[in-house]
Amino acid sequence: MAEDMTIESYLAAGGVLTNPTNVPPRYRAELMKLMATFVDSELAGAAGFADVINAGPGIKERIAAAKIVLEKTDNADRVLRIMGDFGADADRYANNHPWTTRLERDADIGTSRTDHDMRLAVFNYPLDGWVDAVAMNLLMGRAVVIQLTEFSMISYQPLAEAFRTITPIETRHAELAAEGVIKLIEEGETAALQAAVNYWWPRVAASFGSSSSTKAESLKEMGLRKSTNAELKTRWEAEATTLLESFGLDVPS
Template sequence: MAEDMTIASYLAAGGVLSNPTNVPPRYRAELLKLMAIFVDSELAGAAGFADIINEGPGIKERIAAARIVLEKTDNADRVLRIMGDFGADTERYASHHPWTARLDRDADIGTMRTEHDMRLSVFNYPLEGWTDAVVMNLLMGRAVTVQLAEFSMISYQPLAEAFRAIAPVEAHHAELAEEGVQKLIDADGKEAVQASVDYWWPRVAASFGSTSSTKAESLREMGLRRSTNAELRTRWEVEAKTILENLGLRAG
């Protein structure tokens, strides 16, 4: 970084940071928020899916579900270690929040979070059985894939590298869910699957945040975002609708 260039102008020009010691306060706050949202969402998602493992219709499905729980927890740990570089208590973090806590099925909190933690709003809703879990994993898996493609390019290099390593793992979860949905349709028809799609579609869409957010430009200047919430949501909608149509289903 040139001596006459401020960190803000360096980041706005596409520069990257690699050490907590030279991170400006505002950048630090936004970076920690991004990491906390990811870690809390992975831990809450894994906790919810763990309760469904034994509802899998066969051994292979249960093994796949258990592996997803393991890998989501490992993904959370990978990012949590980076949070530790900024002073987070990584030893106590996993037991600090009620990861299995859920709202009523009919609750509607939109893009809001609860007082529990920083998980995305979608992870506050309960799963109801195997079909519901597989459908949610399909729709949210595609959303995570879109979000990780964005976050893999952020300006804090250690975190960008972590997200690039995590991305194919999460993409595989979505692929497994797509296969699982097809099996459910082949075995039992589309009615229950479509009902679950109708339930989860708006809740997964809300995970992209408010489309009227005014922070996009400042986050872009810091190199923490390239796309707006609305742009990311649109990408997901196009991808998810295509997958659903190929399965003979419709978007909720």
Template sequence: MAEDMTIDSYLAKGGVLSNPSNVPPRYRAELMKLMATFVDSELAGAAGFADIINDGPGIKERIAAARIVMEKTDHAGRVLRIMGEFGADTGRYVSHHPWTERLPRDADIGTTRVEHDMRLAVFNYPLDGWADAVMMNLLMGLAVTVQLDEFKAVSYQPLADAFRAIAPVEARHAELAEEGLVRLLEGDAQASLLASARYWWPRVAASFGSAESTRAESLKAMGLRRSSNAELLARWEAKAHDALDRLGLSRA
């Protein structure tokens, strides 16, 4: 970084940071919020999916579900280690929050976070059996691929590196979900899967935040975002519509 350039100017011009000691307070707060949201969402998502493993109709499905749980937990651990470099108590972090806690199925909290952790709102809703879990995993898995495509270019280099390693594994989770839905559709699951798609669609969409939010602009200036909430939502909608079309399901 040039001596006559402020950190804010450096970041606005596409600069990157690589050490906690270089990070200004406001940047640190936003970076920690981004990491906590990812970690909490991965841990809550894994906890919810773990409870459904034994509902899988066969060994292949149960192995795929167990793999997803393991890998999501590992991804949370990778980012949590970076949080630890900023002083987070990583040992207490994992056991402090009620990762399996869920709201009633008919709750409607929009984008609101509950007070006990930073998980995305969608991970506060319970899964309703195997087919519902697979549909949720498809729609949310596609959302994660869109979000990680955005976040793997963040201006904090260690985190960008972690997200680049995580991204293809999370993309595979969405592929596994689609494969699982193909097998379910060989039976008589079409009506229940369509109902699940309609249930999860608005809840996954809400994970991208409000289209009216102006916060993305300040995050762009820090190199922590490139796109608006509306742009990310549109990318997810296109991917999700394409996936449902491939499955022969009506659009949610």
């Protein structure tokens, strides 16, 4: 960084940071929020899938669900270790909240979250059996890959590298969901899948946040975002639509 350049102008010009010592307070707050959201969502997601492992109709399906639980927990740990560099108590974090907690199935909280549990709102809803879990993973899997592709380019280099390691793992989770959908359709579960897709579509869409958010520009200046919420959501809608149509499923209106 040039001696006459502020950290803010350095970041706005595309610079990267590599350790917590020279991170500005506002940047630190947004970075911690991003990491907490990811860690809490992975831990809550893993907890949800843990509850449906034994609902898998066969050994392969149960292995796939168990693999997702293991790898999501490991992904959370990878980012949590970076949070530890900023002072987070990584050893106690996993017990900080009952990650299995869920709302009623018919609840509708939009994009709401709390300061103590930063999981994306979609992970507050319960899974309702195997077909429902596969449909949720199909839609949310694509959303996660799109979001991670975005976060793999952020300006805090250690976290960007962690996300680049995590992205292919989460991509495989989405692929496992697609394989599960194919098998369920072959077994005559198309109607149940469609009902599950109808339920999860708006809840996954809400995971991209408010389209009216005014923070996009400031996050771009800090190198913590390149796309707006609306742009990421539009990308997901296009990819998810193509995916559903390839299975002969309808896209919810």
